[in-house]
Amino acid sequence: MTPLEMVAVVVAGVFAGGINTVVGSGTLVTFPVLLAVGYPPVVANVSNSLGLVPGSLSGAFGYRNELKGQAGRVKRLLPASILGGIVGAILLVTLPEKAFSAIVPVLIVIALVLVVLQPWLNRKLSERTAERPADGGLLLWFGVFAAGIYGGYFGAAQGVLVMGMMGVLVTEHLQRLNALKNVLTAFVNLVAGILFIFIAHVAWLPVLLLAVGSVVGGQIGAKVGRKLPPVALRAVIVVVGLAAIAKLLLG
16 A cells, blocks of 8 residues: 555544444445555455454443443343354355345345334333333344344444344433444454454455554544434434445445
8 A cells, every 4th residue: 555545544444433433334434445445345344344343442432431330231232242243254255245235225224214213112112011121132132143243244334233223122321322332343343353364364454554543533433422412313323324325235
């Protein structure tokens, strides 16, 4: 890479780290940049996943105050994310891209609908059931597992999917759910990245550049995202999700 291309990758990492912390879909910024500087798609995807791990952890640390009191949820849902990330990483190196990516736009649409309808659904569900499981029950566990598979395979808008499911299945403030989302998606990227080191070709220079940028972006995203009211955060989720759909459909 030329010095200018290296700067572009770092800047993309900053944007991706911030976006991932607030909602997700940072991959839609970094993946095209890696393609533009000459890396093959699979190598770009693998290197991108590994490079964004420090940013995900940075964002999760930035939301540490919102994680207080959620240890039980983390312990229950984290294994689902880890297992899903492992499966998704294996799928990336064994299946053709079209076998999985064809359903991605549909998944994102479903997630966006859940995010938009969350307040209404919460009211309706509270009228019909005395109390929903504090951790979302088995439905959320398997939903997080499925999102982990998607995240291990590609990762764009993984946060949108997780937020959509948690928003409907767990009665909790949106900012606290966003903090939990950051932890779950960070570990999906982490386990997938570790596997990629052993089963795929990794381009280490962009990994390093993305890591530096995403750590900075994660802290910026945490400071901005924590100040957004639920309505604004929901709007950001919808906008980013629609951008993800457009990018995936239009290439």
